[in-house]
Amino acid sequence: MTVSALKRVSIGAALLVALSAFLLIAGWNIATPGLYYDELLFVDAALGGPNGIFKHISFGSLPVMLMPYIGALKAWLYYPVFQLFGVSAVSVRWPVVLIGALTLWFNYRVALHAFSRPVALAFVAMAAVEPSTLFHTRLDWGPTTLMMLFRSLLLLSAVLWIKIREPKYLVAALAVVVAGVFDKLNFLWLCPAVALALVVVYPRQLIDFCRQHSKFSGAMAAVTVLLGTGLLTYMRTNVPLESEIGNFDWQQRWNEVWSLARYTLSGTGVYAVTTTALDTVAIATPHLQILTLALLAAAGLAARYYRSIDWQMTAFFAIFIMVVLTGIFATRQATGPHHLATLAPLWLLLLAISLGQPFADSRRQPLLMALSALVVVAVCVSSLRVDLRNLQGFANTPGARWDPATTALTVEISRQENMPVVTTDWGSGSIISALLNGERQVLDYWPHFTGPLDAGLDVVYRNLLASGTALFVLPAAGTGAFPDNRDNFFATASERNWQLQLLSTINGNDGTALYELYSVRPASP
16 A cells, blocks of 8 residues: 555544544434424424424425524425434434534535645544534534534635635535525624635735626626625514614623633533533533643644744634624624534634644654644543533433423323313423424413413413313423413413313423423313
């Protein structure tokens, strides 16, 4: 075997190990924690919309927008999956894990074309086990998985244009932008970031390209203006910008975003949300310390290899990240770790740019190569420690709304005769409808019980119970997202003399009651 062939085999093996590690960790014990409300917002549409849950715009029976800012692309992709395999944790989560592995491959290609193979290998090694990337993929409640894929494709298109300057890469970038914005409007954070980074770092190349391809550039500008006008028209009535950006306490917003950044960088954001755990600081602090030391080592290597680093390309990525962060900061509704995960794991690329230099240098300095390898290994080991704690937390201490008890609840519902199912608290309607594969009528009526039942809603329930019995799902005492809903339900039932029968109590992972299933009949004549 020749040296070049051996080198190709080694590179292929390294990539295979990275992808396998990603798949193994992201797919480990995939059914934990239990499926979650936001994680399943696309499922009803993917099943054909039997219960009309998360339905904002549709053309006939074709769903288009699930929410004002979330399109139906994921529902379209999952339609054949659910037709073949039904709805379960496996069929919901494994497809996004596979998409995440594909994204990891594209991330490698981005770093390879932007810098060098050593940089790309260092990046993919660290990214493959990076906890925020892994678990925001596995539990796609943002949703973020398709966004990460489209972000990688957008950056790849931009990098290839920078290197080759062919029009097809700008067409590809525009196509990715359309798909990304349709998937979720948050993708708009990324569009000006790429454009501004190109304008600031590569202005001469842009001017020369526009001169050489004037007709193409004019057509692209016209299409971009047309699409932008249509988008702004849609947003004006569906997602008013004034309700999304600005008008906040700057100091409070800074503290909020800084906290989210710490959660995301440390990989504990998903863990904190799913388990309602209080020990995230003990998990986060050591990993943040390792990342800080890695940053210092990368800075030292950057100084040593100052002349070898492509600083223009580095500036392109740095500006991209900063503009995205600015967009997130300015969006007051961006309050969850999944929002900061928009940048996962790009911060590792800024480390890899320096860490890959000793292996790209023809002088081959063993000590610097060893230092670089040690830093990469340290970051990976620290990430794996966080990954393991996440997996343990998923299996042992899920929060109430992520508890696999919901699966047991739907099993109990399926044993009952076919009758409408009414949910009385936030967070369970989409889960129940999904796990029942859309085969039962599920009425997500939780807002009805936030206060006394008014006259208009009274008619709804008279009609609902006119034909007999309905099943009502209640959170157990002290577990509801809206605690008063439970009391309001019983008050409503008492005022109308509904006949209640407790059919089952569903216990959570720790043995405490989480749900109660009641049959409800109208008052006896």
